[in-house]
Amino acid sequence: MALSVTSEVRKPYLDGKNGIDVSEVTAYFKFQALPNSCVPTCIHNVLKALAASHRYPPIALSERRVNQLCRYRLNFGPIMNDIVSNMKGAIRSFGYAAYAGAHMTYGTLAKVIDDKEGSYPVIELSHKYLDDRCDSTEDSTSENPPDHVVIVLCSDPNETIIFDPFDTRNKVMRKLPDRIGRGLYLMPTGQIMEYWDKAFRSWAFWIGRLSRKTRGTTRSTVLEQYPVNSEAK
Protein backbone atom coordinates (compact mmCIF):
# COMPACT_ATOMS: atom_id res chain seq x y z
CA MET A 1 0.00 0.00 0.00
CA ALA A 2 1.72 3.14 -1.17
CA LEU A 3 0.96 6.68 -0.18
CA SER A 4 -0.10 9.25 -2.65
CA VAL A 5 2.21 12.25 -2.34
CA THR A 6 0.57 14.55 -4.83
CA SER A 7 -1.99 16.16 -2.60
CA GLU A 8 -1.27 18.45 0.34
CA VAL A 9 -4.46 17.44 2.13
CA ARG A 10 -4.79 13.71 2.04
CA LYS A 11 -6.44 12.58 5.20
CA PRO A 12 -7.02 9.93 6.20
CA TYR A 13 -3.47 8.60 6.16
CA LEU A 14 -3.71 4.87 5.54
CA ASP A 15 -1.42 2.13 6.80
CA GLY A 16 0.60 0.06 4.33
CA LYS A 17 -0.86 -3.27 5.36
CA ASN A 18 -4.65 -3.19 5.42
CA GLY A 19 -5.44 0.31 4.19
CA ILE A 20 -6.78 1.36 7.59
CA ASP A 21 -6.52 4.91 8.93
CA VAL A 22 -3.21 4.99 10.85
CA SER A 23 -4.75 6.91 13.72
CA GLU A 24 -7.24 4.06 14.10
CA VAL A 25 -4.46 1.46 14.02
CA THR A 26 -2.45 3.28 16.68
CA ALA A 27 -5.34 4.47 18.85
CA TYR A 28 -4.54 1.89 21.53
CA PHE A 29 -0.73 1.98 21.15
CA LYS A 30 1.21 2.71 24.30
CA PHE A 31 4.01 5.22 24.76
CA GLN A 32 7.24 4.34 26.48
CA ALA A 33 7.08 4.77 30.25
CA LEU A 34 10.85 5.10 30.62
CA PRO A 35 13.58 6.54 28.40
CA ASN A 36 15.02 3.12 27.64
CA SER A 37 11.82 1.12 27.18
CA CYS A 38 11.24 1.93 23.49
CA VAL A 39 12.01 -1.62 22.27
CA PRO A 40 9.53 -3.55 24.47
CA THR A 41 6.91 -0.81 24.03
CA CYS A 42 7.13 -1.05 20.23
CA ILE A 43 7.02 -4.86 20.28
CA HIS A 44 4.00 -4.79 22.58
CA ASN A 45 2.28 -2.34 20.22
CA VAL A 46 2.91 -4.33 17.03
CA LEU A 47 1.61 -7.46 18.74
CA LYS A 48 -1.56 -5.60 19.71
CA ALA A 49 -2.04 -4.39 16.16
CA LEU A 50 -1.47 -7.92 14.86
CA ALA A 51 -4.01 -9.35 17.34
CA ALA A 52 -6.55 -6.76 16.20
CA SER A 53 -6.07 -7.29 12.47
CA HIS A 54 -6.03 -11.11 12.73
CA ARG A 55 -8.79 -11.15 15.32
CA TYR A 56 -6.56 -13.33 17.44
CA PRO A 57 -6.30 -11.89 20.99
CA PRO A 58 -3.72 -14.36 22.45
CA ILE A 59 -0.94 -12.86 20.31
CA ALA A 60 -1.34 -9.52 22.11
CA LEU A 61 1.11 -10.35 24.88
CA SER A 62 1.00 -8.05 27.88
CA GLU A 63 3.62 -5.37 28.35
CA ARG A 64 4.92 -7.24 31.36
CA ARG A 65 5.31 -10.45 29.35
CA VAL A 66 7.06 -8.62 26.51
CA ASN A 67 9.43 -7.03 29.04
CA GLN A 68 10.23 -10.50 30.36
CA LEU A 69 10.80 -11.89 26.88
CA CYS A 70 13.09 -8.97 26.01
CA ARG A 71 14.86 -9.46 29.37
CA TYR A 72 14.26 -5.80 30.03
CA ARG A 73 15.86 -4.34 33.15
CA LEU A 74 15.72 -0.87 34.55
CA ASN A 75 18.71 1.20 33.35
CA PHE A 76 19.90 -1.70 31.14
CA GLY A 77 17.04 -1.95 28.66
CA PRO A 78 16.54 -5.24 26.77
CA ILE A 79 19.05 -7.89 25.68
CA MET A 80 18.88 -7.48 21.92
CA ASN A 81 20.34 -10.92 21.25
CA ASP A 82 17.64 -12.71 23.24
CA ILE A 83 14.59 -10.95 21.87
CA VAL A 84 14.01 -13.08 18.78
CA SER A 85 14.63 -16.48 20.37
CA ASN A 86 12.49 -15.67 23.41
CA MET A 87 9.67 -14.20 21.33
CA LYS A 88 9.76 -17.20 18.98
CA GLY A 89 9.32 -19.56 21.92
CA ALA A 90 6.40 -17.55 23.26
CA ILE A 91 4.40 -17.15 20.04
CA ARG A 92 5.19 -20.28 18.08
CA SER A 93 2.22 -22.19 19.48
CA PHE A 94 -0.02 -19.38 18.17
CA GLY A 95 1.35 -19.95 14.68
CA TYR A 96 3.69 -16.95 14.61
CA ALA A 97 7.45 -16.44 14.58
CA ALA A 98 9.73 -13.50 15.38
CA TYR A 99 12.45 -12.19 13.09
CA ALA A 100 15.17 -9.60 13.34
CA GLY A 101 17.89 -8.51 11.03
CA ALA A 102 20.69 -6.04 10.69
CA HIS A 103 21.31 -3.94 7.59
CA MET A 104 18.08 -5.09 5.93
CA THR A 105 17.26 -3.60 2.53
CA TYR A 106 14.43 -1.16 1.90
CA GLY A 107 12.83 -3.72 -0.42
CA THR A 108 12.63 -6.25 2.40
CA LEU A 109 11.20 -3.63 4.74
CA ALA A 110 8.51 -2.78 2.17
CA LYS A 111 7.61 -6.46 1.82
CA VAL A 112 7.30 -6.85 5.58
CA ILE A 113 4.97 -3.84 5.70
CA ASP A 114 2.95 -5.25 2.81
CA ASP A 115 2.56 -8.72 4.30
CA LYS A 116 -0.94 -8.93 5.78
CA GLU A 117 0.06 -12.06 7.64
CA GLY A 118 2.79 -10.31 9.60
CA SER A 119 3.26 -7.37 11.96
CA TYR A 120 4.43 -3.86 11.24
CA PRO A 121 8.22 -3.71 11.37
CA VAL A 122 10.05 -2.06 14.26
CA ILE A 123 13.23 -0.32 13.11
CA GLU A 124 16.18 1.15 14.92
CA LEU A 125 17.02 4.79 14.23
CA SER A 126 20.24 6.55 15.03
CA HIS A 127 20.38 8.78 18.11
CA LYS A 128 20.66 11.70 15.72
CA TYR A 129 16.95 11.27 15.00
CA LEU A 130 16.19 12.30 18.60
CA ASP A 131 18.83 15.03 18.57
CA ASP A 132 17.44 16.52 15.38
CA ARG A 133 13.80 16.31 16.27
CA CYS A 134 13.13 16.67 19.93
CA ASP A 135 16.00 18.43 21.60
CA SER A 136 15.63 15.69 24.17
CA THR A 137 19.17 14.84 25.05
CA GLU A 138 22.17 16.63 26.39
CA ASP A 139 24.57 13.93 25.46
CA SER A 140 24.96 14.21 21.73
CA THR A 141 28.68 14.71 22.13
CA SER A 142 29.00 11.09 23.18
CA GLU A 143 30.61 9.04 20.42
CA ASN A 144 28.22 6.11 20.45
CA PRO A 145 24.97 7.25 22.02
CA PRO A 146 22.17 4.67 22.35
CA ASP A 147 19.70 4.40 19.48
CA HIS A 148 15.90 4.61 19.40
CA VAL A 149 13.25 2.39 17.80
CA VAL A 150 9.98 3.26 16.05
CA ILE A 151 7.22 1.36 14.24
CA VAL A 152 6.86 1.75 10.47
CA LEU A 153 3.20 1.79 9.45
CA CYS A 154 3.50 2.70 5.81
CA SER A 155 6.24 3.55 3.34
CA ASP A 156 6.71 4.34 -0.31
CA PRO A 157 9.89 5.61 -1.99
CA ASN A 158 8.87 9.17 -1.14
CA GLU A 159 7.35 9.14 2.31
CA THR A 160 7.05 6.98 5.38
CA ILE A 161 4.66 7.03 8.31
CA ILE A 162 6.11 6.02 11.66
CA PHE A 163 4.75 5.67 15.18
CA ASP A 164 7.22 7.01 17.74
CA PRO A 165 6.63 5.76 21.32
CA PHE A 166 8.51 8.80 22.67
CA ASP A 167 6.05 11.24 21.15
CA THR A 168 3.70 12.26 23.96
CA ARG A 169 6.56 12.90 26.34
CA ASN A 170 8.11 15.68 24.33
CA LYS A 171 6.67 19.11 23.65
CA VAL A 172 9.13 19.96 20.87
CA MET A 173 8.22 16.78 18.99
CA ARG A 174 4.52 17.41 19.37
CA LYS A 175 4.93 20.71 17.56
CA LEU A 176 6.83 19.32 14.58
CA PRO A 177 5.11 20.10 11.25
CA ASP A 178 5.32 16.48 10.12
CA ARG A 179 3.29 15.24 13.09
CA ILE A 180 0.06 13.86 11.70
CA GLY A 181 -1.47 12.43 14.85
CA ARG A 182 -0.86 10.96 18.27
CA GLY A 183 2.65 9.49 17.97
CA LEU A 184 2.45 9.60 14.18
CA TYR A 185 4.92 11.29 11.83
CA LEU A 186 5.02 11.53 8.07
CA MET A 187 8.66 11.82 7.05
CA PRO A 188 10.66 11.63 3.82
CA THR A 189 11.68 8.01 3.26
CA GLY A 190 15.23 9.09 2.45
CA GLN A 191 15.55 10.74 5.84
CA ILE A 192 14.17 7.73 7.71
CA MET A 193 16.54 5.44 5.78
CA GLU A 194 19.45 7.68 6.69
CA TYR A 195 18.60 7.49 10.41
CA TRP A 196 18.07 3.74 10.06
CA ASP A 197 21.38 3.27 8.25
CA LYS A 198 23.30 5.34 10.80
CA ALA A 199 21.94 3.38 13.76
CA PHE A 200 24.45 1.13 15.48
CA ARG A 201 23.06 -2.12 14.08
CA SER A 202 20.44 -0.77 11.63
CA TRP A 203 18.25 -3.32 13.37
CA ALA A 204 14.74 -4.31 12.33
CA PHE A 205 12.26 -6.63 13.99
CA TRP A 206 8.91 -8.09 13.00
CA ILE A 207 6.51 -10.94 13.64
CA GLY A 208 5.54 -13.26 10.80
CA ARG A 209 2.84 -15.89 10.44
CA LEU A 210 3.95 -19.51 10.14
CA SER A 211 2.43 -20.96 6.97
CA ARG A 212 -0.16 -23.73 7.25
CA LYS A 213 2.24 -26.07 5.51
CA THR A 214 5.16 -25.28 7.77
CA ARG A 215 3.47 -24.51 11.08
CA GLY A 216 5.08 -26.77 13.65
CA THR A 217 8.40 -26.68 11.82
CA THR A 218 11.16 -24.10 12.06
CA ARG A 219 10.44 -22.46 8.71
CA SER A 220 7.96 -19.71 8.01
CA THR A 221 6.44 -18.03 5.02
CA VAL A 222 8.11 -14.75 5.85
CA LEU A 223 11.53 -16.28 6.12
CA GLU A 224 11.11 -18.07 2.83
CA GLN A 225 10.00 -14.91 1.15
CA TYR A 226 12.71 -12.64 2.50
CA PRO A 227 15.91 -14.57 3.02
CA VAL A 228 18.24 -11.62 2.42
CA ASN A 229 20.19 -10.93 5.64
CA SER A 230 16.96 -11.04 7.51
CA GLU A 231 17.32 -14.13 9.59
CA ALA A 232 17.93 -13.51 13.28
CA LYS A 233 21.47 -13.81 14.43
Add this chain to the structure above:
Amino acid sequence: MAEDVLKSIREKQILEYARDRLSPYIYVSEIDERSSEARLGLMIQDGIVDHETDEFRIRTVKLSDIGSLRWSRSPRGKIQFRGSTRTQLVKNTNDLYSSIINRSQQLLLTSLYVKLVTIDTVSVAMKPFKKILVSLEESEHEIVAVHDFGQKLSDKKRQRIPQYFNLLRELGYIERVGDGKYTVGNAMSNLKADSIESSRLYAMILADVIRRRSKYLQQVLHLTMIVPFLRWSNSYYFPSYEADRLVKMHDKEIIANCRRYYGVRTDEETAKSQLQSMVERDIFTRDASGNYRGIDQTFEEYKSSADRDAILAPIPVS
Protein backbone atom coordinates in the same frame (compact mmCIF):
# COMPACT_ATOMS: atom_id res chain seq x y z
CA MET B 1 46.67 7.71 13.04
CA ALA B 2 46.82 3.91 12.62
CA GLU B 3 46.44 3.62 16.38
CA ASP B 4 43.25 5.69 16.25
CA VAL B 5 41.82 3.53 13.48
CA LEU B 6 42.65 0.36 15.41
CA LYS B 7 41.04 1.83 18.53
CA SER B 8 37.91 2.73 16.63
CA ILE B 9 37.65 -0.76 15.07
CA ARG B 10 38.26 -2.38 18.44
CA GLU B 11 35.63 -0.19 20.09
CA LYS B 12 33.08 -1.17 17.46
CA GLN B 13 33.85 -4.87 17.95
CA ILE B 14 33.44 -4.55 21.70
CA LEU B 15 30.25 -2.54 21.38
CA GLU B 16 28.75 -5.00 18.91
CA TYR B 17 29.31 -7.77 21.41
CA ALA B 18 28.31 -5.84 24.55
CA ARG B 19 25.27 -4.03 23.18
CA ASP B 20 23.78 -7.23 21.79
CA ARG B 21 24.40 -9.35 24.87
CA LEU B 22 24.57 -7.02 27.87
CA SER B 23 22.75 -3.75 27.22
CA PRO B 24 22.20 -1.29 24.34
CA TYR B 25 23.26 1.44 26.79
CA ILE B 26 26.82 0.16 27.26
CA TYR B 27 29.73 2.29 26.13
CA VAL B 28 33.47 1.64 26.12
CA SER B 29 35.24 3.89 28.59
CA GLU B 30 38.78 2.58 28.19
CA ILE B 31 40.66 0.19 25.92
CA ASP B 32 43.99 -1.37 26.82
CA GLU B 33 45.47 -3.16 23.82
CA ARG B 34 48.42 -4.50 25.83
CA SER B 35 46.24 -6.44 28.24
CA SER B 36 43.46 -6.95 25.66
CA GLU B 37 40.96 -5.52 28.09
CA ALA B 38 38.22 -2.91 27.84
CA ARG B 39 36.43 -1.12 30.68
CA LEU B 40 32.69 -0.79 30.16
CA GLY B 41 30.49 2.14 31.14
CA LEU B 42 26.71 2.52 31.18
CA MET B 43 24.59 5.46 30.06
CA ILE B 44 21.70 5.65 32.51
CA GLN B 45 18.89 7.63 30.98
CA ASP B 46 16.83 9.67 33.39
CA GLY B 47 13.58 11.07 32.08
CA ILE B 48 12.83 14.45 33.60
CA VAL B 49 9.36 15.88 33.33
CA ASP B 50 8.80 19.61 33.64
CA HIS B 51 5.18 20.74 33.71
CA GLU B 52 6.34 24.35 33.66
CA THR B 53 7.53 24.03 30.08
CA ASP B 54 5.57 20.83 29.35
CA GLU B 55 8.79 19.05 28.47
CA PHE B 56 10.18 15.57 28.96
CA ARG B 57 13.95 15.68 28.78
CA ILE B 58 16.39 12.83 28.88
CA ARG B 59 19.45 13.41 30.99
CA THR B 60 22.19 10.81 30.76
CA VAL B 61 24.14 9.85 33.85
CA LYS B 62 27.33 8.08 32.86
CA LEU B 63 28.81 5.38 35.05
CA SER B 64 32.23 4.94 33.53
CA ASP B 65 33.35 1.63 35.00
CA ILE B 66 30.72 -1.01 35.66
CA GLY B 67 32.72 -4.01 34.40
CA SER B 68 35.19 -5.23 31.84
CA LEU B 69 35.66 -7.46 28.83
CA ARG B 70 38.79 -9.21 27.62
CA TRP B 71 39.26 -10.38 24.09
CA SER B 72 41.34 -13.06 22.42
CA ARG B 73 41.59 -14.77 19.05
CA SER B 74 40.36 -18.30 18.51
CA PRO B 75 42.66 -20.72 16.61
CA ARG B 76 40.64 -19.80 13.52
CA GLY B 77 41.32 -16.14 14.08
CA LYS B 78 37.82 -15.22 15.26
CA ILE B 79 37.61 -12.63 18.03
CA GLN B 80 36.19 -13.92 21.31
CA PHE B 81 35.09 -11.99 24.38
CA ARG B 82 34.98 -12.96 28.04
CA GLY B 83 34.25 -10.84 31.04
CA SER B 84 31.63 -9.44 33.35
CA THR B 85 28.20 -11.05 33.20
CA ARG B 86 25.05 -8.98 33.01
CA THR B 87 24.25 -9.88 36.64
CA GLN B 88 27.61 -8.49 37.74
CA LEU B 89 27.10 -5.35 35.69
CA VAL B 90 23.62 -4.84 37.14
CA LYS B 91 24.97 -5.18 40.67
CA ASN B 92 27.86 -2.75 40.05
CA THR B 93 25.48 -0.32 38.38
CA ASN B 94 22.98 -0.47 41.23
CA ASP B 95 25.77 0.11 43.76
CA LEU B 96 27.20 3.05 41.83
CA TYR B 97 23.85 4.63 41.07
CA SER B 98 22.77 4.25 44.70
CA SER B 99 25.96 5.95 45.81
CA ILE B 100 25.11 8.94 43.58
CA ILE B 101 21.55 9.05 44.92
CA ASN B 102 22.72 8.76 48.53
CA ARG B 103 25.40 11.38 48.06
CA SER B 104 22.80 13.74 46.63
CA GLN B 105 20.51 12.97 49.57
CA GLN B 106 23.29 13.72 52.03
CA LEU B 107 23.98 17.07 50.35
CA LEU B 108 20.29 17.89 50.36
CA LEU B 109 20.08 17.13 54.06
CA THR B 110 22.53 19.93 54.81
CA SER B 111 20.21 22.35 52.99
CA LEU B 112 16.96 21.04 54.46
CA TYR B 113 17.54 19.81 57.99
CA VAL B 114 16.24 22.95 59.69
CA LYS B 115 12.94 22.58 57.84
CA LEU B 116 12.74 18.80 58.13
CA VAL B 117 12.98 18.88 61.89
CA THR B 118 9.77 20.89 62.13
CA ILE B 119 7.68 18.24 60.35
CA ASP B 120 5.36 16.73 62.95
CA THR B 121 6.35 13.08 62.62
CA VAL B 122 10.05 13.96 62.61
CA SER B 123 9.62 16.23 65.58
CA VAL B 124 7.83 13.41 67.50
CA ALA B 125 10.68 11.03 66.70
CA MET B 126 13.20 13.55 68.00
CA LYS B 127 11.21 14.19 71.19
CA PRO B 128 13.59 12.27 73.52
CA PHE B 129 16.40 14.67 72.57
CA LYS B 130 14.16 17.66 73.08
CA LYS B 131 13.07 16.38 76.52
CA ILE B 132 16.69 16.21 77.65
CA LEU B 133 17.35 19.76 76.44
CA VAL B 134 14.16 21.16 77.98
CA SER B 135 14.85 19.42 81.33
CA LEU B 136 18.34 20.92 81.38
CA GLU B 137 16.88 24.36 80.76
CA GLU B 138 14.26 23.98 83.46
CA SER B 139 16.39 22.35 86.17
CA GLU B 140 17.63 24.62 88.91
CA HIS B 141 21.36 23.88 88.54
CA GLU B 142 21.27 22.93 84.91
CA ILE B 143 21.96 19.31 85.78
CA VAL B 144 19.93 16.29 84.73
CA ALA B 145 20.35 12.59 85.48
CA VAL B 146 19.81 9.75 83.04
CA HIS B 147 17.69 7.77 85.51
CA ASP B 148 15.14 10.62 85.70
CA PHE B 149 14.09 9.82 82.16
CA GLY B 150 11.92 7.14 80.66
CA GLN B 151 10.35 5.80 83.84
CA LYS B 152 7.05 5.33 82.08
CA LEU B 153 8.62 3.84 78.99
CA SER B 154 8.92 0.20 78.02
CA ASP B 155 12.21 -1.56 78.83
CA LYS B 156 13.23 -1.48 75.19
CA LYS B 157 12.74 2.27 74.85
CA ARG B 158 14.32 2.98 78.25
CA GLN B 159 17.47 1.16 77.21
CA ARG B 160 17.98 3.71 74.43
CA ILE B 161 18.01 6.72 76.77
CA PRO B 162 21.74 6.56 77.58
CA GLN B 163 22.35 6.52 73.82
CA TYR B 164 20.43 9.80 73.41
CA PHE B 165 22.57 11.36 76.15
CA ASN B 166 25.75 10.00 74.59
CA LEU B 167 24.89 11.41 71.22
CA LEU B 168 24.22 14.89 72.59
CA ARG B 169 27.45 14.68 74.62
CA GLU B 170 29.43 13.57 71.60
CA LEU B 171 28.21 16.62 69.69
CA GLY B 172 29.09 18.93 72.60
CA TYR B 173 25.57 19.99 73.54
CA ILE B 174 25.80 18.43 77.01
CA GLU B 175 28.69 17.51 79.29
CA ARG B 176 29.07 14.73 81.81
CA VAL B 177 29.45 15.97 85.40
CA GLY B 178 29.20 12.77 87.36
CA ASP B 179 27.88 9.24 87.19
CA GLY B 180 24.86 9.45 84.90
CA LYS B 181 24.57 13.22 85.33
CA TYR B 182 24.92 15.84 82.64
CA THR B 183 25.00 19.62 82.33
CA VAL B 184 24.98 22.15 79.50
CA GLY B 185 27.86 21.64 77.06
CA ASN B 186 29.96 24.16 75.16
CA ALA B 187 28.02 23.93 71.92
CA MET B 188 24.75 24.70 73.70
CA SER B 189 26.32 27.51 75.77
CA ASN B 190 27.59 29.13 72.59
CA LEU B 191 24.13 29.05 71.04
CA LYS B 192 22.58 30.42 74.22
CA ALA B 193 25.10 33.26 74.22
CA ASP B 194 23.57 34.35 70.93
CA SER B 195 20.24 34.86 72.76
CA ILE B 196 18.38 32.48 70.50
CA GLU B 197 14.82 31.93 71.59
CA SER B 198 14.27 28.49 73.24
CA SER B 199 12.04 26.79 70.68
CA ARG B 200 14.32 27.90 67.85
CA LEU B 201 17.35 26.80 69.85
CA TYR B 202 15.92 23.30 70.27
CA ALA B 203 15.05 23.11 66.58
CA MET B 204 18.60 24.12 65.67
CA ILE B 205 20.13 21.51 67.94
CA LEU B 206 17.80 18.75 66.74
CA ALA B 207 18.46 19.71 63.14
CA ASP B 208 22.19 19.59 63.78
CA VAL B 209 21.83 16.13 65.34
CA ILE B 210 19.97 14.96 62.22
CA ARG B 211 22.51 16.54 59.90
CA ARG B 212 25.58 15.17 61.62
CA ARG B 213 24.36 11.80 62.80
CA SER B 214 21.57 10.78 60.40
CA LYS B 215 22.97 7.30 59.82
CA TYR B 216 23.30 6.64 63.55
CA LEU B 217 19.78 7.90 64.19
CA GLN B 218 18.36 5.63 61.51
CA GLN B 219 20.41 2.51 61.99
CA VAL B 220 21.15 2.44 65.73
CA LEU B 221 18.37 4.42 67.35
CA HIS B 222 15.92 3.33 64.61
CA LEU B 223 14.58 6.86 64.24
CA THR B 224 13.61 6.45 60.61
CA MET B 225 10.82 9.03 60.49
CA ILE B 226 12.99 11.45 58.56
CA VAL B 227 13.85 8.92 55.82
CA PRO B 228 10.72 9.24 53.67
CA PHE B 229 10.93 13.04 53.75
CA LEU B 230 14.54 12.96 52.65
CA ARG B 231 13.64 10.55 49.87
CA TRP B 232 10.79 12.72 48.63
CA SER B 233 13.08 15.75 48.71
CA ASN B 234 15.76 13.92 46.74
CA SER B 235 13.22 12.50 44.28
CA TYR B 236 12.35 16.07 43.40
CA TYR B 237 15.61 18.02 43.83
CA PHE B 238 17.98 15.48 42.22
CA PRO B 239 16.17 15.45 38.85
CA SER B 240 15.91 19.24 39.10
CA TYR B 241 19.67 19.32 39.52
CA GLU B 242 20.02 17.09 36.46
CA ALA B 243 17.79 19.52 34.54
CA ASP B 244 19.80 22.42 35.99
CA ARG B 245 16.68 24.28 37.07
CA LEU B 246 13.71 23.94 39.39
CA VAL B 247 11.20 21.90 37.42
CA LYS B 248 7.50 21.49 38.08
CA MET B 249 6.54 17.91 38.88
CA HIS B 250 3.30 16.18 39.62
CA ASP B 251 3.15 13.90 42.66
CA LYS B 252 3.00 10.80 40.46
CA GLU B 253 6.36 11.74 38.95
CA ILE B 254 7.93 12.29 42.37
CA ILE B 255 6.53 8.91 43.48
CA ALA B 256 7.90 7.22 40.32
CA ASN B 257 11.34 8.79 40.87
CA CYS B 258 11.34 7.63 44.47
CA ARG B 259 10.55 4.11 43.36
CA ARG B 260 13.29 4.16 40.75
CA TYR B 261 15.95 5.64 43.03
CA TYR B 262 15.22 3.62 46.16
CA GLY B 263 13.24 0.63 44.93
CA VAL B 264 10.46 1.33 47.45
CA ARG B 265 6.75 1.55 46.82
CA THR B 266 4.68 4.03 48.83
CA ASP B 267 0.91 4.10 48.64
CA GLU B 268 -0.39 7.25 47.04
CA GLU B 269 -2.31 8.51 50.07
CA THR B 270 0.72 8.30 52.37
CA ALA B 271 2.88 9.92 49.71
CA LYS B 272 0.45 12.80 49.21
CA SER B 273 0.10 13.38 52.92
CA GLN B 274 3.89 13.43 53.41
CA LEU B 275 4.35 15.75 50.43
CA GLN B 276 1.66 18.02 51.86
CA SER B 277 3.50 18.29 55.19
CA MET B 278 6.61 19.23 53.21
CA VAL B 279 4.69 21.98 51.42
CA GLU B 280 3.59 23.27 54.82
CA ARG B 281 7.23 23.39 55.91
CA ASP B 282 8.31 25.31 52.83
CA ILE B 283 10.33 22.48 51.26
CA PHE B 284 8.17 22.62 48.14
CA THR B 285 5.39 24.83 46.87
CA ARG B 286 2.34 23.43 45.11
CA ASP B 287 0.24 25.24 42.55
CA ALA B 288 -3.48 24.92 41.84
CA SER B 289 -2.86 22.18 39.25
CA GLY B 290 -1.13 20.03 41.87
CA ASN B 291 2.38 20.60 40.52
CA TYR B 292 5.23 20.75 43.00
CA ARG B 293 8.10 23.19 42.68
CA GLY B 294 11.19 23.49 44.90
CA ILE B 295 12.40 26.53 46.79
CA ASP B 296 15.01 28.68 45.03
CA GLN B 297 17.26 29.19 48.06
CA THR B 298 17.26 25.46 48.96
CA PHE B 299 18.02 24.57 45.35
CA GLU B 300 20.88 27.07 45.09
CA GLU B 301 22.50 25.76 48.27
CA TYR B 302 22.08 22.14 47.21
CA LYS B 303 23.23 22.88 43.65
CA SER B 304 26.41 24.59 44.72
CA SER B 305 27.41 21.69 46.99
CA ALA B 306 26.43 19.13 44.32
CA ASP B 307 28.53 21.04 41.76
CA ARG B 308 31.44 21.15 44.18
CA ASP B 309 31.12 17.41 44.78
CA ALA B 310 30.60 16.73 41.04
CA ILE B 311 27.99 14.13 41.91
CA LEU B 312 27.11 13.55 38.26
CA ALA B 313 30.66 13.15 37.03
CA PRO B 314 31.41 9.61 35.86
CA ILE B 315 32.73 7.68 38.83
CA PRO B 316 34.76 4.51 38.70
CA VAL B 317 34.09 1.32 40.68
CA SER B 318 37.36 1.37 42.57
